[in-house]
Structures are given as C-alpha cells and as structure tokens.
Amino acid sequence: MSAIRFLVNGAPAEVDVPGMRRLLDVLREELGLTGTKEGCGEGECGACSVLLDGQVVDSCLVPMAQVDGRIVRTVEGLALAARERGALDTLQEAFLTYGAAQCGICTPGMLMAARAYLDGGGGPDHDTIREAIAGNLCRCTGYQKIVGAIAAVAIGAAP
Amino acid sequence: MPSRLAEAYALLAAAPHVPIAGGTDLMVRITGEIGDPPERLLDVSRLPELEGISLETGELVIGAAVTYTDLRRSALCREHLPALVEAAATIGAVQIQNRGTIGGNIANASPAGDILPILLATDARIITGSAAGERVTPAAAFFTAYRRTALASDELILRVRIPLTPGRETRFRKVGTRRAQAISKVVMAVSWRDHGPSAGWSDVRVALGSVAPTPIRAAATEAVLEGARPSPEVVDRAAETLAAELRPIDDVRSTATYRRTVAARILHRILRDAGGW
Numbered sequence: 001m002s003a004i005r006f007l008v009n010g011a012p013a014e015v016d017v018p019g020m021r022r023l024l025d026v027l028r029e030e031l032g033l034t035g036t037k038e039g040c041g042e043g044e045c046g047a048c049s050v051l052l053d054g055q056v057v058d059s060c061l062v063p064m065a066q067v068d069g070r071i072v073r074t075v076e077g078l079a080l081a082a083r084e085r086g087a088l089d090t091l092q093e094a095f096l097t098y099g100a101a102q103c104g105i106c107t108p109g110m111l112m113a114a115r116a117y118l119d120g121g122g123g124p125d126h127d128t129i130r131e132a133i134a135g136n137l138c139r140c141t142g143y144q145k146i147v148g149a150i151a152a153v154a155i156g157a158a159p
Numbered sequence: 160m161p162s163r164l165a166e167a168y169a170l171l172a173a174a175p176h177v178p179i180a181g182g183t184d185l186m187v188r189i190t191g192e193i194g195d196p197p198e199r200l201l202d203v204s205r206l207p208e209l210e211g212i213s214l215e216t217g218e219l220v221i222g223a224a225v226t227y228t229d230l231r232r233s234a235l236c237r238e239h240l241p242a243l244v245e246a247a248a249t250i251g252a253v254q255i256q257n258r259g260t261i262g263g264n265i266a267n268a269s270p271a272g273d274i275l276p277i278l279l280a281t282d283a284r285i286i287t288g289s290a291a292g293e294r295v296t297p298a299a300a301f302f303t304a305y306r307r308t309a310l311a312s313d314e315l316i317l318r319v320r321i322p323l324t325p326g327r328e329t330r331f332r333k334v335g336t337r338r339a340q341a342i343s344k345v346v347m348a349v350s351w352r353d354h355g356p357s358a359g360w361s362d363v364r365v366a367l368g369s370v371a372p373t374p375i376r377a378a379a380t381e382a383v384l385e386g387a388r389p390s391p392e393v394v395d396r397a398a399e400t401l402a403a404e405l406r407p408i409d410d411v412r413s414t415a416t417y418r419r420t421v422a423a424r425i426l427h428r429i430l431r432d433a434g435g436w
Contacts, residue, residue: 019202041192044340049254055257057254057258058255061186062186065160066202135253
C-alpha cells in the first residue's frame with residue numbers, strides 16, 4: 001500500500017489503499033461519493049461510468065494504481081460550475097425536463113457518458129448519441145427520452 | 160508499476176506476474192467472485208515503449224498499449240488498414256474502447272477476441288520482449304490453445320507489426336447479439352491481393368474467431384479462393400467449403416449450426432461485395 005494522490009471533481013484527494021482496489025470502491029467507500037453506482041461490476045452496464053482525464057471509463061474496471069496523478073470527475077462534479085449560481089449542469093436540467101430518468105440507477109453513468117460525448121464535440125444526431133451511450137444500460141426509459149435530452153443539450157435547446 | 164521496460168523485465172524474471180493495462184478483462188476477476196484473482200500483477204500502462212502507432216518500412220507498427228479508441232482515431236490506421244478501425248469500433252462501447260488495448264486482446268487470447276482475426280488475415284507479427292531481448296512470432300503461431308499463447312512467463316507483448324502488402328484488401332465483419340457491448344458469435348476477417356480484373360487473387364486469408372478454441376484460419380476455404388476471382392460459382396463454393404470446414408460448438412452465446420451458417424453467409428456477402436455483383 002502507498003498513498004495515491006489524484007484530483008476528484010477539482011479537489012485533491014489522497015488515499016492509502018492497495019493499488020488493485022477499484023476506483024469505484026474508493027469513490028464510494030473512502031470518499032463518500034455515492035453518486036457513482038455499481039451495477040454489474042464487469043464493464044457491461046456503465047452504471048459506474050466516470051471521467052478519467054476527460055475520458056469516460058467504467059470505474060469498476062480501473063485499479064487505483066492507475067489513478068495516481070490523474071483527474072477524476074464524477075456525477076457530483078458535474079454541476080460544480082453551475083452550483084455557484086444554484087443550478088444544475090445543463091445535461092442534468094435536460095434529463096429532468098425530458099423525463100430521462102426513472103429508477104435512477106443508470107442516470108449518473110448516463111450523464112457522465114453524455115458529458116464525455118458533448119465535451120468531445122458530439123452533436124445532436126441520434127445515431128451517434130446512441131453509440132456514445134451504448135455502454136450504458138437503462139431498463140426503464142427505453143432510451144428515447146435520454147437521447148432526446150442529450151440531443152437538446154447538443155443543439156443548445158435545453159433549459 | 161514500472162515506468163521503464165528494464166524494470167518490468169526484471170520483475171517478470173524474478174516471479175510470474177500477469178501484466179495489466181486497461182484492465183477490461185482482468186479487473187473483472189479482481190473481486191474474486193469468479194475464481195481466484197491473479198496473485199501478482201504488473202502494471203504496464205506507463206511504459207512508453209508500448210505506446211504509439213507508426214509506419215516503418217512498409218509496416219504498420221502498433222504498440223501493445225494502444226487502445227481501441229486510439230485505433231479508431233488513428234489517421235494511419237484509417238488510411239492503411241480501415242478494417243482494423245472497423246474492428247476496434249465493434250469492441251464493447253466507449254468505456255471499454257477507452258481502456259482496452261490491442262496487446263490485452265492478444266494476451267487474453269479469447270477465441271472471441273475481435274482484433275485477432277485481423278492479425279491472422281494480415282500476416283501480422285507479434286513482437287515480444289524480455290531481459291534476453293526481443294522475439295518475433297507470426298500471429299498464426301501465437302495462439303497455441305484455448306486462451307494460451309506463445310508468450311513466455313518472463314515476456315511482455317511490446318507491439319504488433321502488420322505488413323502493408325501492395326494491392327491487399329482486408330474486410331472485417333462481426334456478428335453478436337447487438338451492435339455494441341457484445342461478445343462475438345462469429346467474427347471474421349478476409350484479405351486478398353487483387354492483381355487486376357484478368358488475374359486471380361493471391362495471398363487469400365480467411366480468419367475467424369468464436370468458432371474454435373483459438374482464432375483460426377480456414378485453410379480449405381482459402382484454397383478455393385486462391386488464384387480465383389469472386390465469381391458467383393467460386394463464391395458459392397467458398398461459402399460451402401467454409402460451412403463444411405468449421406467445427407464450432409454450442410455454448411451460451413450461440414449454437415454450432417448458427418455459427419456455421421452465419422460464417423458462410425458473412426463470407427458470401429464479403430466476397431459478393433468484392434466481386435461487385
């Protein structure tokens with residue numbers, strides 16, 4: 001074990017955990033960031049999606065040794081800039097407006113995958129949005145409203 | 160977590176380690192819920208020697224730690240081997256493509272590894288290294304048995320060299336349960352050299368995954384196509400030969416009959432498209 005230092009949602013974090021501990025577990029259990037959910041634990045469902053150096057990854061598949069010195073962004077960090085003005089991230093607002101969340105377990109991961117897609121310059125085309133969230137399973141919504149919400153943000157039509 | 164290759168070699172020489180890069184296969188075993196996790200892991204994600212895609216003396220050289228996302232974004236791959244870009248795009252979804260590496264696909268040696276038929280079809284060579292030096296193994300000799308490879312316990316996979324043979328065409332096709340995030344039921348890469356409309360094809364390769372314990376080449380089918388052109392008669396015969404040649408199994412993902420039928424149909428489609436009819 002050795003100290004692993006990284007940035008989470010803009011703030012420095014330091015944890016003393018085995019290098020093979022999963023990022024998902026450290027976020028939830030050591031740092032109390034329980035917005036990130038565990039679904040399958042094997043990289044199929046995307047519920048635990050976070051951004052690692054801006055790339056969307058399944059945090060259940062990331063060993064802590066590989067997080068040292070890197071930048072992690074979770075759903076809790078999505079609204080950081082907006083929160084100062086008492087608001088949510090535009091994606092979160094769009095998910096609310098469009099009814100893109102039901103039971104909610106896929107929502108944090110879905111938001112992070114969508115954020116990576118939009119930050120990468122993704123547009124409102126429904127097929128490319130579907131590809132961008134193909135690694136995120138939702139068993140409630142049927143995806144239409146999620147795709148609609150992401151497309152609305154992409155064209156700047158979201159609230 | 161070594162940051163220099165020599166350090167990594169020394170660790171491997173001292174004791175067996177399982178190398179880990181993107182972790183998309185290995186991390187699933189870490190919780191111990193599906194069998195014992197590996198005792199010792201060697202993180203190869205910070206070895207610069209395993210990075211990068213380049214063109215060297217007529218070969219596409221791809222570092223073992225190159226991710227599927229890197230392959231999808233590579234202008235070199237798009238220009239020289241677009242089938243590899245297509246294959247990378249069918250693996251998992253974005254989360255997996257951002258982490259999974261070509262070296263991991265090779266080391267894991269799953270019969271369903273989607274990159275592997277491309278390596279077989281393009282006569283790729285796999286460069287491995289240890290403290291004793293580097294070694295070159297043709298992809299066709301690398302996958303020795305179910306999930307077994309020619310990699311020695313003190314070696315790392317360093318890179319892949321794919322010869323860019325003039326006039327070679329390569330096609331890729333994967334069939335899974337859905338387009339994303341699916342393990343292949345049948346995956347195929349076909350390549351050939353076209354010498355113009357009046358000459359037969361040469362160097363025909365028909366490589367498949369998910370139909371045998373290792374990725375394989377279909378020798379009898381290749382023989383039907385070698386020296387021929389994709390006329391309706393030849394294409395029918397090649398597809399029939401493939402269906403007769405394959406010995407797939409029934410398992411959780413598919414049945415032997417489905418795999419044989421679909422493999423023949425995919426080949427038929429690829430060849431028909433190549434024949435322009």
